[in-house]
Amino acid sequence: MRKLLIPLLAFLKIKSFNHLKSFFLGLIIGSLSIISYQSYSDFRQQKYKKLVESEIKEVASFLLNDWNSNKFLKDFPPPQVIPVAQGSRIQGSCGSSIYDIGNWDIGGSSYCDLTNTIYLVPEELKALKKEFGISTIGFVVAHEFAHALQHTYGIRLRGPSRELHADCVAGMFLKAGNKKLGITRTNILNLSEAAYSIGSRSHGSGSQRKYALLSGMGVLPSTCSTSNMQALSNGEINDQYMQELKQTKSAYRLIDLSKTPFPKNLNKDTGS
Numbered sequence: 001m002r003k004l005l006i007p008l009l010a011f012l013k014i015k016s017f018n019h020l021k022s023f024f025l026g027l028i029i030g031s032l033s034i035i036s037y038q039s040y041s042d043f044r045q046q047k048y049k050k051l052v053e054s055e056i057k058e059v060a061s062f063l064l065n066d067w068n069s070n071k072f073l074k075d076f077p078p079p080q081v082i083p084v085a086q087g088s089r090i091q092g093s094c095g096s097s098i099y100d101i102g103n104w105d106i107g108g109s110s111y112c113d114l115t116n117t118i119y120l121v122p123e124e125l126k127a128l129k130k131e132f133g134i135s136t137i138g139f140v141v142a143h144e145f146a147h148a149l150q151h152t153y154g155i156r157l158r159g160p161s162r163e164l165h166a167d168c169v170a171g172m173f174l175k176a177g178n179k180k181l182g183i184t185r186t187n188i189l190n191l192s193e194a195a196y197s198i199g200s201r202s203h204g205s206g207s208q209r210k211y212a213l214l215s216g217m218g219v220l221p222s223t224c225s226t227s228n229m230q231a232l233s234n235g236e237i238n239d240q241y242m243q244e245l246k247q248t249k250s251a252y253r254l255i256d257l258s259k260t261p262f263p264k265n266l267n268k269d270t271g272s
Contacts, residue, residue: 052126055134056083059141060120062177067145072267079111079118079148081141086121109140111147118144132194135187138177139194139213142170153271157226161233163203164212165270167195168224171216172264185258188217189250192257196249207245208232214241218260223269 060081067078084090086108094112109120120141128136146169149155150162157165174183174191183191195213196206203209211232215222220241222228231237244254 048126049122052122052129052137053083055129055137056081056120056122056125056141059138059181060118062180063142063145063173066173066177070266073149073152076152077116079116079145081118081120083120083122086123088119090119109144111144111151113147113151116148116151118148120144128194132197133187133190135174135181135183135191136194138174138181138183139170139191142173143167145173146170149266149270155226155271157229159233160202160204160208161226161230164208164232165224165226165229167204167209167212168216168229169266169270171213171218172224172266172269173216175217175260175264188257193249204233207242210245211237211242214255214257215262216264218263219255219257221262223264225269226272 064078064081067073090112094114108124109118111118118141125137125140128140143166146166149169150157150166155165174181177183178188192210192213195209198206198209204212211220211222212224212229214220215228216224222232222237228237240254244252
């Protein structure tokens with residue numbers, strides 16, 4: 001019996017060892033594959049992040065130059081632009097009063113009028129770019145510059161009318177810089193789609209945002225005046241262009257995105 005057990009145990013030992021070798025070999029290969037995939041994924045994410053940050057810098061640089069070259073704005077300090085991580089906490093205050101002291105949590109790209117600072121969140125812009133295209137970065141950055149212009153001009157709007165006014169002014173900024181920013185006919189459509197999809201109660205409906213943006217770009221006749229944007233916010237504008245924007249997202253009959261029949265002036269078409 002003992003003579004039979006010894007060879008059997010030896011066989012089982014060898015077989016178990018081979019299984020063990022196969023197990024560890026598979027584990028090593030699997031681990032290397034995971035590490036390799038993770039490294040490649042991290043590399044791609046880092047590369048994409050740098051691309052987005054480069055585009056933010058390009059758009060912000062153009063808008064700063066545009067601000068400084070405008071004869072009505074050049075005497076006012078332009079906003080500073082600071083990229084921050086989403087969820088960052090800014091020490092101090094960003095409210096209507098210097099006595100409103102506390103910590104300000106950055107939930108997304110925004111403008112602080114108390115310090116004249118635009119905080120841009122690359123993670124947010126990266127996500128928007130994936131869905132709507134490269135021109136969305138220009139739209140978001142220009143929207144925050146529009147809030148800086150509101151502060152400079154002393155424009156006191158609240159709620160959706162304030163945001164719709166900023167959309168309209170953003171359209172004016174982007175129309176002025178379409179060649180330098182590489183905004184094409186397709187990009188303009190992407191901008192319109194972004195404005196439509198971001199529609200919310202605090203910023204206006206999708207059709208209202210598209211109307212404001214396209215008005216600023218000079219595609220629609222409406223100006224960016226505070227009275228027009230207030231009327232738009234109140235639902236008082238229901239012309240043929242608004243009706244078409246409500247009915248469809250593209251393939252317009254009245255609206256030609258390739259033309260600018262109603263060019264706007266940043267200085268005279270933004271006030272009351």
